[in-house]
Structures are given as C-alpha cells and as structure tokens.
Amino acid sequence: MNAMNKIPDNSRYARCIESSKRVRWDIDDDVIRGRRFDTAHKFLPDGLSLTDGFTTLSPGERRFVSQIQGRTYANIFGLVERFINAKVLELSCDHALGDQVVVEGLVRFSEEELKHQTLFRRIDAMVGEVLPAGYRFDFDPDTVARAVLGKSTWAVLALTLDIELFTQAHYRQSIDPDTELSELFKDVFLYHWKEECQHALLDELEFVRHDSALTAEERDRAVDDFIGLVAAVDGILQAQAVADMRYFAANCGRTVEAGEVQAIEAAFLAAYRWQYIHSGAQHPYFGKVLTGVISETHGQRIQAALATLH
Numbered sequence: 001m002n003a004m005n006k007i008p009d010n011s012r013y014a015r016c017i018e019s020s021k022r023v024r025w026d027i028d029d030d031v032i033r034g035r036r037f038d039t040a041h042k043f044l045p046d047g048l049s050l051t052d053g054f055t056t057l058s059p060g061e062r063r064f065v066s067q068i069q070g071r072t073y074a075n076i077f078g079l080v081e082r083f084i085n086a087k088v089l090e091l092s093c094d095h096a097l098g099d100q101v102v103v104e105g106l107v108r109f110s111e112e113e114l115k116h117q118t119l120f121r122r123i124d125a126m127v128g129e130v131l132p133a134g135y136r137f138d139f140d141p142d143t144v145a146r147a148v149l150g151k152s153t154w155a156v157l158a159l160t161l162d163i164e165l166f167t168q169a170h171y172r173q174s175i176d177p178d179t180e181l182s183e184l185f186k187d188v189f190l191y192h193w194k195e196e197c198q199h200a201l202l203d204e205l206e207f208v209r210h211d212s213a214l215t216a217e218e219r220d221r222a223v224d225d226f227i228g229l230v231a232a233v234d235g236i237l238q239a240q241a242v243a244d245m246r247y248f249a250a251n252c253g254r255t256v257e258a259g260e261v262q263a264i265e266a267a268f269l270a271a272y273r274w275q276y277i278h279s280g281a282q283h284p285y286f287g288k289v290l291t292g293v294i295s296e297t298h299g300q301r302i303q304a305a306l307a308t309l310h
C-alpha cells in the first residue's frame with residue numbers, strides 16, 4: 001500500500017506550515033543583531049550544566065564551565081541536525097508525488113535545520129572569539145550522520161523526536177527562567193525553540209506513520225537500533241566530557257590535581273548525559289508517543305539500557 005494512504009488528513013502538517021511562517025526568523029536581523037558574547041555572563045543555565053556537581057570549583061570557575069558547556073551545546077546541536085535534516089529530506093522524497101502539504105511541511109523543516117546548523121557554526125566561532133584558544137569538538141557531522149542513518153528509520157525518528165522534545169524542555173524549564181544568562185545565548189535558544197516546536201509535531205506524525213508499516217519483527221529490531229543509537233550518543237558525550245575537562249584544566253588559571261581532574265570529568269559527563277539522554281528519555285510526551293507503539297518488553301529493554309548510563 002502506498003504510505004500516503006495511511007495519512008487520514010493533512011491538517012496537522014498544514015498547522016505546522018502556518019506556525020513555521022508565523023515564527024520565521026533571520027540569523028542576523030533577529031538573533032545576533034550585531035552583538036558579541038560577554039564572558040561576565042553564564043551561557044548555559046545551572047539546570048542544564050548541573051554546576052552544583054562541580055563541587056571543587058569557585059563561582060567564577062563554574063561560570064567558565066557554563067560557557068564551555070554552552071559552546072558544546074551549540075556544537076552538539078550542529079552535529080545532530082545534520083542527520084536529522086538528511087532523514088527529513090529522505091522522508092520528503094517518500095511524499096514527493098503525494099500530498100503537497102506534507103511535502104511543504106517537511107521541506108520547511110529541512111530549510112530550518114539548515115539555517116540552525118549555520119547559526120550554531122556562527123555561535124561556535126563567536127564563542128571562540130571570547131574564550132581562550134584550544135577548545136576541541138572533534139566529531140565530523142557527516143561521519144556521525146552516516147553511522148546514524150545506517151540504522152532503521154524508526155530508530156532515527158525516535159531519537160529525533162527525543163532530541164526535538166528535549167530542546168523545547170531545556171528552553172522552557174531552564175534557559176528562559178534563568179535571569180543570569182547571556183542575553184545573546186538566551187536569544188539563540190529562544191529563536192531555535194520557536195521553530196523546534198513544529199519539528200517535534202512533524203517527527204511524531206512521521207514516526208507514527210512509519211511505525212504503522214512495520215512488522216513486529218522489524219519493530220523489535222528497530223528498538224535494538226534505538227538502544228544502539230543512544231549508546232552511540234553516550235560515546236560522543238564521554239569523549240566530549242574528557243575534551244572539555246582538559247580544556248577547563250588548561251585554562252582555569254590554576255593547577256588541577258589528578259583527583260580533581262576525575263571529579264570534573266565526571267561532572268561534565270553527568271551534565272551531558274542529563275542534557276542529551278535523560279532529559280529527553282524522561283520527557284512525558286516522548287514516553288507517551290513511544291509507549292503508544294512499543295510493547296512492555298520493549299519498554300523494559302530501553303529502560304534497562306538507560307539505567308546503565310549513570
């Protein structure tokens with residue numbers, strides 16, 4: 001059966017298009033507006049950077065940690081949006097000769113993710129202008145995307161929905177309420193959030209559509225793929241926690257002894273696992289969509305895998 005026949009109506013895609021047109025923004029005119037970053041302010045809020053976990057650091061050092069994590073936050077989004085956009089382009093081809101409202105919804109989604117990747121490259125460079133040299137983020141977006149896209153579409157869409165929901169939760173629960181953040185950093189994620197709201201709705205529509213065409217065996221394998229993708233994300237986070245700890249230690253202006261090095265690395269990793277794995281896995285709407293299509297056994301397998309990442 002043609003996949004298009006499974007879509008009861010296109011009104012939800014049409015609503016996403018309307019919202020996308022209403023909130024549309026420009027990187028320079030709306031977000032950056034000629035501003036520069038100021039290191040007197042935090043970049044990431046405490047609710048995401050989990051600075052309480054950096055127990056040996058002074059308030060100034062914790063602010064530096066929030067700035068390092070803010071730069072990594074922009075880089076991680078730049079990384080994941082490469083595979084998200086590639087998958088959206090692939091899905092739009094499935095619909096190309098069908099409902100043109102659906103095609104338009106997905107094409108707008110893709111165009112927005114291209115703009116977001118440009119924005120995050122700009123932010124990385126702009127943070128680089130005000131922080132010490134030597135920061136490393138050594139993951140190539142295309143290499144990571146090739147590995148991710150080798151997994152089943154179900155697993156990639158589940159991970160994408162997870163990411164696009166936690167993006168919104170981060171903004172609403174942590175970034176927006178924090179009055180001590182850099183105004184520019186806050187605006188980057190305000191504008192990003194405005195467009196991500198539509199993406200999460202489209203992810204769900206495409207995820208459910210794709211799921212309905214799977215056999216039980218295919219879905220069973222896809223759950224394993226999803227667990228594998230989460231483990232791969234964790235591998236990236238572990239490596240970045242080491243890189244960011246080394247950058248911190250080299251630039252904090254004092255000697256960091258071996259025992260403290262371990263504690264700082266563990267605190268970076270705990271923050272990154274919260275930001276990119278657990279805050280999404282615990283998102284109520286992600287749980288609702290996922291449990292709507294998986295069995296209890298699948299849910300237990302996913303929970304058992306997540307429990308190892310603490």
Ligand SMILES: [Fe+2]
Pocket residue numbers: 081112113116192196
């Ligand atoms: Fe985005």
Ligand SMILES: [Fe+2]
Pocket residue numbers: 084113164195196199
């Ligand atoms: Fe997105």
